[in-house]
Amino acid sequence: MTLSFFLNRSWTFPGNSARWPVFRYLLAFAAAYAANLAILALGITIAPNAVYFIQFVAMVSYSILFFFLCRYYVFSPLEALSQAGSMTSIYFIVQRVGLSSNLALLFLACAAVIGIWMMPVYWSGNEINYFDLAFRFVQPDGFGPNHSVFDSSNGRFASFFLIGSGIDLLGFETAKTVFAALLWVLLAFGLARVVQSLQLRLAETVAGLSIFVLNGQSLLGGEWLFGTVEAKLFAYAAVLFSLGFAFSARWYAAIFCAALGTYFHFLVGGFWALALLLLHALSPARGMATVRLTGVFSILVLPIFLVLLLERLETNIDLTGVGQSVNEIYAMAVPGHIAPFEHGLKAFLRNWFPGLVAHASLALVLWWMRPVEHGLGREANIWLALLNLYVLGATLLAFLDRDTHFLAAFYLFRPSALIFLLSCVLITHNIARGICPTEAGRAAAAAMLVAAAIVLPKGAIRMGEFVLSAPDRRLEATLTTAQSDLVDWLTTHTQADTAILLEPAELNPPDWEARPSFAGLERLSGRPFIVNYKFVPTDKADLITWHRRLLARRSFFFSSDCGQLVQLQAGVVVFVSRHRFEEAAGCVQEVYRNEEFIVAKPREAAMP
Numbered sequence: 088m089t090l091s092f093f094l095n096r097s098w099t100f101p102g103n104s105a106r107w108p109v110f111r112y113l114l115a116f117a118a119a120y121a122a123n124l125a126i127l128a129l130g131i132t133i134a135p136n137a138v139y140f141i142q143f144v145a146m147v148s149y150s151i152l153f154f155f156l157c158r159y160y161v162f163s164p165l166e167a168l169s170q171a172g173s174m175t176s177i178y179f180i181v182q183r184v185g186l187s188s189n190l191a192l193l194f195l196a197c198a199a200v201i202g203i204w205m206m207p208v209y210w211s212g213n214e215i216n217y218f219d220l221a222f223r224f225v226q227p228d229g230f231g232p233n234h235s236v237f238d239s240s241n242g243r244f245a246s247f248f249l250i251g252s253g254i255d256l257l258g259f260e261t262a263k264t265v266f267a268a269l270l271w272v273l274l275a276f277g278l279a280r281v282v283q284s285l286q287l288r289l290a291e292t293v294a295g296l297s298i299f300v301l302n303g304q305s306l307l308g309g310e311w312l313f314g315t316v317e318a319k320l321f322a323y324a325a326v327l328f329s330l331g332f333a334f335s336a337r338w339y340a341a342i343f344c345a346a347l348g349t350y351f352h353f354l355v356g357g358f359w360a361l362a363l364l365l366l367h368a369l370s371p372a373r374g375m376a377t378v379r380l381t382g383v384f385s386i387l388v389l390p391i392f393l394v395l396l397l398e399r400l401e402t403n404i405d406l407t408g409v410g411q412s413v414n415e416i417y418a419m420a421v422p423g424h425i426a427p428f429e430h431g432l433k434a435f436l437r438n439w440f441p442g443l444v445a446h447a448s449l450a451l452v453l454w455w456m457r458p459v460e461h462g463l464g465r466e467a468n469i470w471l472a473l474l475n476l477y478v479l480g481a482t483l484l485a486f487l488d489r490d491t492h493f494l495a496a497f498y499l500f501r502p503s504a505l506i507f508l509l510s511c512v513l514i515t516h517n518i519a520r521g522i523c524p525t526e527a528g529r530a531a532a533a534a535m536l537v538a539a540a541i542v543l544p545k546g547a548i549r550m551g552e553f554v555l556s557a558p559d560r561r562l563e564a565t566l567t568t569a570q571s572d573l574v575d576w577l578t579t580h581t582q583a584d585t586a587i588l589l590e591p592a593e594l595n596p597p598d599w600e601a602r603p604s605f606a607g608l609e610r611l612s613g614r615p616f617i618v619n620y621k622f623v624p625t626d627k628a629d630l631i632t633w634h635r636r637l638l639a640r641r642s643f644f645f646s647s648d649c650g651q652l653v654q655l656q657a658g659v660v661v662f663v664s665r666h667r668f669e670e671a672a673g674c675v676q677e678v679y680r681n682e683e684f685i686v687a688k689p690r691e692a693a694m695p
Contacts, residue, residue: 115156123149140265151191185290185531190283193292197282198275200296200542204304204313205271210263210562210603214315216622218250218259219610225251233586233615233656237632238624241394245350246318259610260561266316270324274313277327282512284334285467290531291519293538295512301541306507307442307478308500309423322352323505326359330509333363334463342380346387353395358502360384366470370461399496404628409635413627416634418492420623425498427482428489443482446503449510450475456517471513474506496625563611565604569683573661576679576686577612581659587616588657590644590667591637617655649674652689660687 126145187193219236223229224247230236253262282292304311312323325348332341341363349356364384368377404413411419422429427439450472457468481499488494515534522530566574577587589608591600600606600620609616618636636655643651643660647670652660660675662668662685668677675687 111161112157115153115161118156119149119153122152144268151195155192155195185288185534187289188283188286189289190279192289193279193283193287194276196289196293197278197296198271200293200300201275201278201313202271203300203542204311205267205274210565210607211315212600212603212606212621213317214263215562215603215606215610216619217247217317218254218263221247221250222254222259223251224248225255231584231615233584233617235609235616235619235622237622238626238629240398240624240626240629241391242353242398242625243318243351244391246321246352249321250316250318263316270316270320273324274320274327277324277331280331281327281334281509284331285463285513285516287512287516288519288531290534290538291515292512293542294534295508295515297538297541298511298515299508302507304508305442305504306445307427307439308425308503310501310504312504312508319352319355319501322348322355324348325351326355326505329359329363333366334467336463338367338376338380339383342384343387346384349388350391353391354498354501357388359505360388362470362474362502365473366466369466369469398626401627404631406631409631409638411634412491413630414492414495416630417623417625418495420620420630425485425495425500426489426492427485427500439482442503443479446475446478446506449507449514450479452514453510453517456514467513468517471506471510474502475510478503478506562603562607565602565607566611567604567683569681570604570608572681573684573686574608574612577614577659580679581614583613585614585658586656587612587614588640588643588652588655588660589616589619590661590663591620591640592663614659617657643674644671647671647674649689657689660689661685662687 123145126148127141216236220238223234223236224244250262250266253266256262257265279292282295287295304313312320314320325344329341329344329348332338332344342360345356345360345363347356349360364377364381367373367380406412409416418426418429423438427435453468453472453475457472458464478500484494485499519530563571577585581587587608589600589605606619606621609619618633618640620637622633624630624633639651639654642648643655644667649671652674659678660671662671663683665685668675668685668687671687674690676690677685677687679686
């Protein structure tokens, strides 16, 4: 440590030294080493099989943190730090950091803010669905025709192959932790590249991100960018790198990353590739270059486009007895994301209209703030104003399409979250450009403090959840005692291919099927659970199969139609409510009961 101190003072940071450098150096070492130990302890607790990866992450974290502590605290180049008190020193450090456009600092700031959502605290229903789909993609022999997780669409094949291969290699729990950490790093670095390319300083970045955080990542449609491990997050990571390249005028690299994102998630990558081409076309001098870029992108994504086009054009689908079109079924399954008028005018005014007003306001502000001089700043402001207007146009299309839902599968509002984020950071940058240079440091410090006041409480709560849940963050830990007993009974008293039918909560989207403890029963028991309302396939034929299974299940549980058990090939029925079991007693016979569940098997005499 002594050698390291003298080498840093005389070689790495020559000529710079704040007051009490030895004491500051020891404090910096203690802070960096404590962070190293914390990451090691938490990582090994969460993923004991990934010890080498965790050690690498801890080592890198120590090196980065120790470097910046030395740079801005121990051997600070600010002469004022050697003459001022400690509080003044901290104030100058905050100013200095806030005015920085250093990529490493921007990365650390972005990682700290989005880490509120990216820390792998627990499983979500969506994650269970996507991980099981991904595992089925690489290990199809492990699944049968009665599993509730199924989707033969190839729209996310790259993501599914990556996640599925990780599960096959590491197991579900370790794969989740590794992919969450990987996406955390990729998204933070991609976002740092975007804001650096737009010439944002750190204070502007954290201010914009804090506004985004304060509004829950979205203004409408329930969309988000940072959260659980899903296919779209790999696409968004590629899109952020694509935007960073585009704002740096490296257009071919940008279009390649956008194409990569399209293979991870066709709708996410495809939309933002078109948006980038629009940005490129805003300069009239780029006319033919835009055509060439469009051609390059078209060639890159032609294979996945043709595969998905053939899927969408599939017409040999039996809709007998369904009563709805494929598009109507899809809109019914996820109305909160794609169908603003599905539940009437009052619901639209309550859930969608405020967000639309906000996007319209953002468009006006960005247009008004556009710089007079031609260049990236002017183009970016106009481009983002147009993208905010796109959200309004998408709402108009959804209104015109409210009866047929032909556009439901295109998720028109999915881009709204990233549009909102980019608008927040660019508007804060526009405001910062108007501040007098002599007041820039003070404004940067104020922005940093306000952002900290917004983000730190949420981060502290999330970190507390992470630390407290670390020993029990496995999927099994989400189960109650009764749920664990149910899993044990199923694995002991049924065959591996016995199809299980779980009671839904209501005719409307059920509460408990989306909970990890219920959504994970299929994986934990190793038994097929026939259908889950949360697990919505995107392939047209699979969507009809899913819908038919829902209708048959409802007919049994709410009308006591015994014949539906034969149609669904159910070998075991799990009841959550006693009165449903009593109503269906003529169709089934109880074989097991605990505090939460009644398990029954079909009565052969009652079957048609």
